[in-house]
Ligand SMILES: Nc1ncnc2c1ncn2[C@@H]1O[C@H](COP(=O)(O)OP(=O)(O)OP(=O)(O)O)[C@@H](O)[C@H]1O
């Protein structure tokens with residue numbers, strides 16, 4: 001922030017006649033001189049008011065904003081114009097009784113943002129908060145810091161706000177969020193992995209059980225079929241044997257029938273021969289020679305023929321009888337054979353179908369694929385790939401954990417912060433000892449990494465409580481200048497207010513301090529406003545503002 005000008009109207013002792021202070025570019029050491037109650041501190045307060053809408057009273061107490069407008073005129077109004085770090089030209093008008101707040105950015109009034117938002121925007125343009133401003137930019141006798149031993153709160157302010165290390169705090173907060181996130185994710189992933197593994201195991205156990213029971217089933221079925229095949233074998237063989245016997249029997253009987261048939265034919269032939277012979281005896285005369293055949297001789301022959309015929313007839317009848325009997329037996333055997341055949345066929349087809357079933361089951365047993373279990377196998381497969389995915393994610397998350405751990409150690413007190421502080425402390429110590437030398441103080445001061453100061457004289461440590469008020473003040477100013485020189489490189493704010501901070505320092509040393517401040521103003525391009533109640537050597541100052549109050553405060557530039 002680079003302040004160009006400020007105009008003050010009706011703030012405390014100020015009146016309607018707006019008093020303006022212009023800030024030159026480059027560094028200046030400016031003295032504000034005036035009697036008690038002339039309005040010097042009010043000028044400094046007007047910065048607090050316009051920039052932060054807050055004013056601290058004596059003993060750092062907050063002042064009610066309603067007590068700030070001039071008691072006669074009211075209508076408090078402060079206008080400030082400054083260039084922000086990002087180059088924006090910022091103009092703020094703030095007033096109380098009536099309340100006014102406008103923000104112009106590069107000449108354009110911001111009408112979109114509400115009051116709170118405008119205050120935040122202003123603080124962003126200023127670049128620091130009120131507390132830091134009061135601690136390190138606008139210091140007064142009432143709350144001048146004991147830089148020899150800063151409180152922890154002040155050290156934090158110094159580091160975080162002025163050396164920009166608050167970003168480490170922000171990063172740490174973000175990192176802690178990420179670490180928590182990572183931890184939560186890992187817990188969830190572990191749970192998910194457990195559940196997935198359990199599910200996979202359980203389904204696999206079930207699949208194995210089903211497979212085993214199916215195999216057992218098959219085995220049992222095979223044993224049953226085998227038993228059934230075995231039980232069929234004996235009756236089958238018996239039927240087969242019986243059929244062979246029947247066949248043999250049939251062949252035997254057929255043979256007999258054949259021989260009987262031959263015998264019958266032979267007998268018939270014989271009978272027909274005999275009949276022919278007997279025909280000759282029909283007329284008792286020889287058909288050829290007509291000789292009488294009824295002689296005893298011929299009768300004898302005829303008788304023997306008749307006898308022969310009877311014999312043959314008897315044989316033939318017997319043969320017929322036997323033939324019938326044999327036919328009957330053959331018929332019975334055929335019936336038996338038919339029955340045997342159908343039994344044979346039945347047993348044969350039973351065995352065949354049992355064999356077929358057996359082969360089928362054996363084949364099924366050999367085939368390890370279990371189509372009905374496919375759905376479960378697929379589920380296991382899917383769960384497996386899900387598990388793999390979660391495990392990969394977990395390993396990524398574990399990598400992240402290690403990464404976070406590394407970042408955490410970088411962002412820790414012993415990490416980057418320590419390195420930064422080490423780099424800060426060294427030049428501060430250098431500036432402090434330079435200031436001490438210029439002020440001719442018979443002490444040395446060394447700040448450690450915790451910003452604690454060790455004061456020594458001729459190599460011997462000094463209990464800082466034993467230092468005189470003026471010595472303490474001077475050492476504090478030396479340390480303050482050390483800090484300010486470095487802070488300027490981080491925060492470009494071109495103003496520094498020192499309100500009566502030189503009280504209890506003797507005039508010779510004040511001259512040394514003024515030399516130091518002049519150097520600080522020039523090397524760091526700061527407008528240092530010095531309020532001091534007693535006469536100071538005008539030579540030291542680039543500008544002298546005379547603050548007078550008749551009725552209202554008037555500012556006159558006298559140098
Ligand atoms: N609301 C107000 N209306 C009118 N005058 C006020 C109001 N508030 C404070 N004052 C007076 O304004 C004057 C300016 O006070 P300020 O603190 O600026 O003086 P100073 O110049 O810093 O004096 P010192 O040297 O004593 O510190 C005081 O006299 C104070 O009483």
Ligand SMILES: [Mg+2]
Nearest residue numbers: 040041042499
């Ligand atoms: Mg004052």
